[in-house]
Amino acid sequence: MxxxxxxxxxxxxxxxxxxxxGPEAQERDRGRAFRARIGANExxxxxxxxxxxxxxxxxxDMWMYCDPDNHDLKVTVAAHLGVGVxxxxxxxxxxxxxxxxxxxxxxxxxxxxTSLGAYPTFNFHIAGVGGRLVAVPYENDRESLGGLLAAVATDKAPLVYLSNPDNPMGSWWEAAELIRFIEALPETTMLVLDEAYSELGPTSALPPIDISRPNVIRMRTFSKAYGLAGIRCGYAVADAQVxxxxxxxxxxxxxxxxxxxxxxxALADQDYLKSVVARVASGRRRIAGIAEANGLKPLPSATNFVTLDCGDGAFALKVLQALLSRDVFIRKPMVPGLDRCIRVSVGLDHELDIFAEELPGALAAARGS
Amino acid sequence: MxxxxxxxxxxxxxxxxxxxxGPEAQERDRGRAFRARIGANExxxxxxxxxxxxxxxxxxDMWMYCDPDNHDLKVTVAAHLGVGVxxxxxxxxxxxxxxxxxxxxxxxxxxxxTSLGAYPTFNFHIAGVGGRLVAVPYENDRESLGGLLAAVATDKAPLVYLSNPDNPMGSWWEAAELIRFIEALPETTMLVLDEAYSELGPTSALPPIDISRPNVIRMRTFSKAYGLAGIRCGYAVADAQVxxxxxxxxxxxxxxxxxxxxxxxALADQDYLKSVVARVASGRRRIAGIAEANGLKPLPSATNFVTLDCGDGAFALKVLQALLSRDVFIRKPMVPGLDRCIRVSVGLDHELDIFAEELPGALAAARGS
Structure with missing residues (x-):
């Protein structure tokens, strides 16, 4: 050896x-494809x-290397947001x-x-550099702005993460509240404001982009509203030195x-984006309706998913498992406080039909087991 | 502020x-496209x-996230190389x-x-973690196996980089010599063996893959022979724990x-790969012939480019500049010892026609300036 x-x-x-x-790994383990892929907020x-x-x-043309400057895409993003390249x-x-x-x-x-139950990939990358995570519990299913600020001060944190709209709860803060949060942050603390779902919620939840503030990095993606999760492309907007x-x-x-x-x-086709945003809003209403018809409480959502309150964590886990066994791919938060919920992404009509068909049986199975 | x-x-x-x-940045600066893109070993x-x-x-289908396990590709690579997933x-x-x-x-x-003048992106990433680079000069236009070994021992290096076949010189070591090198490495030193050009040189330059040796990571790519530089995909083969x-x-x-x-x-179409390998070999001969007809010395190459000895660094730089100004995109090594050369990638016939047409004028301009 x-x-x-x-x-x-x-x-x-x-x-x-x-x-x-990933759902692919679950399908390999099950030996069977999902009938509804409504778990990854695609x-x-x-x-x-x-x-x-x-x-x-x-x-x-893929024999050519990519442009290492990402020039054309940066120019397009900058024009779209009204900032400089x-x-x-x-x-x-x-x-x-x-x-x-x-x-x-x-x-x-x-x-x-960060918040307890917020994006696990952020936590993964912090662990990867030897950082020490301080996780602040959600308050009323929203990331706690006051709690985050207090933790930043107590722990002298150089970095804080906030997603708005939020995943996995679908909740959001209005711009005015976020601006107050940003203004209260120490100048020595960098804020990552993850706006992956920004196109899908109310515009009132998006503070104007202020690149004069050197301790805020706004992050957005083509993976959600633009329907391009598989190409792996996101961008950050910040002060030029950053x-x-x-x-x-x-x-x-x-x-x-x-x-x-x-x-x-994708950025050039804003008409298509608008049509997706409308379809997502309609899908959210449908998911909420299905949930209510089955006695579950849908939480308000500014994203392309709806988080459904099942009452308690053990029961919600059983509901998740029962839906997976019925070939419906969804996910759920696992941390205390949020674990009473399951999370259902807006899918195509026929996928939501399957969800509507399978939910009653899944709930019955969860109650009976 | x-x-x-x-x-x-x-x-x-x-x-x-x-x-x-990148060549795109050069084209933006010049305000004009290159007529021959034969500089990035695409x-x-x-x-x-x-x-x-x-x-x-x-x-x-790009609305779906990628499989985070890369399962199907790993299975295919593993079968192709006769190793485990x-x-x-x-x-x-x-x-x-x-x-x-x-x-x-x-x-x-x-x-x-590493070697002085070897892959700069490796150096970039070492700098990015605060590592201290020890760069060993090439010997006779090959990476110096003895020099690398000595430096590893002297500096107690945890990591050493070797590309085989080599970029930017196109040279290579035979498998037996590499195996001796690997066996002489301390067990506490990890070797990155960059085989980006492995499909394009003699198979005698490729040691059998030995995944029982925990201090060797072999790296290969779809960017070169497979013609997929723009999709960004490479792989590493090593001991399972690594x-x-x-x-x-x-x-x-x-x-x-x-x-x-x-x-x-791409891995499934090995017939196409064979045709590319043959065309690359033919292109190398053509570049060598053009060089010799113009008094430059082509170095032997196991890659998809040919490095041409122009005699001295100042002159080679002028030749590079003269070719760029004639819309021929090539590159050259810049470190002492290697800087007497320019590097020309195998391109399509019409691109090598342009190179053949423009080289005499570029040489004359370089001599005259």
Whole structure:
């Protein structure tokens, strides 16, 4: 038995468990495909037909490396948001950008503040740099702005994470409240404001983009409303110096040529986006109606999913399992306080039909077991 | 003027200069497209027609996230190489995997050994974790196996990088010599063996894959012979424990759905690969002939480019500039010893026609200036 080259102390201390289980892995384990894929907050409506045609047309160009500057996509994003090109960085989804932010602002042992039950991939990347997570409980199913601020102060955290609209609860804060939160943050604390669902909620929940404030990074994605989760492309908007700092460590050839071009085309088709937003709103109403008809309480949502209150955690887990066994892929939060819920993404009509058909049986099975 | 949240000491110490200039950036600066794109060692022959058709066909499926396990691609790679699925990890190109290896094995201040003038992206990622690069000069236009070994021992390096076949010189070591090198390495030193060009050189340069040796990571890519640089997909093969350690920090959703499926299809079309390998060999002969007809010395190459000895660094730089100004995109090594050369990638026939037409004028201009 030969010796292994030693890992660094930070990496050596990390668990070997793999934290991400995709629906494909579940299908492989089950030996059977899901009939409704409404668990990963994907957009079943797909990308714009213009985007699909463009991607198909450029498949043969994939022998060329991507532009390491992401120039055309940055120009398009900047024009779309009314900021400068120097205020935009593109990454391999928000996930890729979160990994970079962790490395930029978090030294080993530093406290990092998030909400208990918020995006696990953020936590994963903080652990990856040896950061110490401070998780603040949700309050009334919203991330607690006061609690986050207090934790930042107590733990002198260089970094705090907030998603708005929120995943997994679907809740949101109005812009005025977020602005107060931002103004109350220490200048030495960087805020990652994850706005993956920004296109799908009320515009009143989006503070104007203020790139003069050097301790806020806004992150958005093509994975949700734009229906392009599979191409892996997100972007961050911030003060120009902050954006330049990303250049120091990002994988410059990380975002595919396909993704860069698809992103440009997706932003150009705002009519399609509007149609998706309308269909998502309609789907949310339908999910809420199905839930209410079955005695579950739908929470208000500014996203492309609806979180359904099942009453308590043990029962909600049984409902999840019963739906999975009926070939309906959904997910649920697992932390205390949120674990009483299941989370159902807006799918196509026929997928919500299947959900409506299977929910009564799943509830009965959960009650009987 | 507001304060910026402080960067970590490691990131703060890094330069803000952006090290990657793509041909697109040069075209934007020039305001004019290149007529021959033969500078980035891409495969102008493109991906297999089967791969192109498959990519076009799945464009509409891009609303779905990628499989975070990269399961199907790992199974295909494993079968192709005769190793287990547990011996394969997939990343956003070799670049993405190099970034992870740096974080896994290099603590701040650790020495990392490479060759002076070898892959700059490796150096970039080592700098990104605060590693200290020890760069060993090439010997006779090959990476110096003896020099690398000596440096590893002197500096107690936890990590050493070797590309075989080599970029930017096109040279290679035979398998027997590499095996001796590997056997002489300390067990505590991890070797990254970058085999991006492995399909394009003699098979005698590829040691059998030995996953029982825990201090060797072999890296390969779809960017070169498979003609898929734009999709960003590479893989590493190693001991199962080493592969599990990648799971601790990799961006699990980093490799796009498009890339995973294209990779599977590309490996399935080995007939196309063989045709590309033959065309590349023919292109190398043509570039060598053009060089010799113009008094330049082509170096032997096991890659999809030919490095041409122009005599001295100042002259070679002028030749590069003269070719760029004639709309021929090529590159050249810049470090002492290698800088006497320019590097020309195998392109399509019409691109090599342009190179043949423009080289005499470029040489004359370089001599005259």
């Amino acid at each position: 030969r010796q292994h080259p030693p890992l660094t102390p930070i990496i050596s201390a990390l668990p070997s468990t793999v934290p991400f289980v 957009s079943s409506f797909g990308p714009s037909p213009r985007v699909i045609a463009r991607m198909a047309g450029i498949a043969r 120097e205020n935009v960085v593109v990454g391999e989804g928000i996930d890729g950008l979160l990994s970079l932010v962790a490395r930029m602002y978090v030294a080993p042992g530093d406290a990092v503040v 954006i330049r700092d990303f250049e120091k460590i990002r994988n410059h050839y990380g975002v595919s040529r396909m993704a860069q071009i698809a992103g440009v085309e | 507001r304060q910026h949240p402080p960067l970590t000491p490691i990131i703060s110490a890094l330069p803000s200069t952006v090290p990657f200039v 495969s102008s022959f493109g991906p297999s027609p089967r791969v192109i058709a498959r990519m076009a066909g799945i464009a509409r 547990e011996n394969v990890v997939v990343g956003e190109g070799i670049d993405g995997l190099l970034s992870l290896v740096a974080r896994m094995y290099v603590a701040p201040g650790d020495a990392v050994v 592969i599990r350690d990648f799971e601790k920090i990799r961006n699990h959703y980093g490799v796009s759905r498009m890339a995973q499926i294209a990779g599977v299809e």
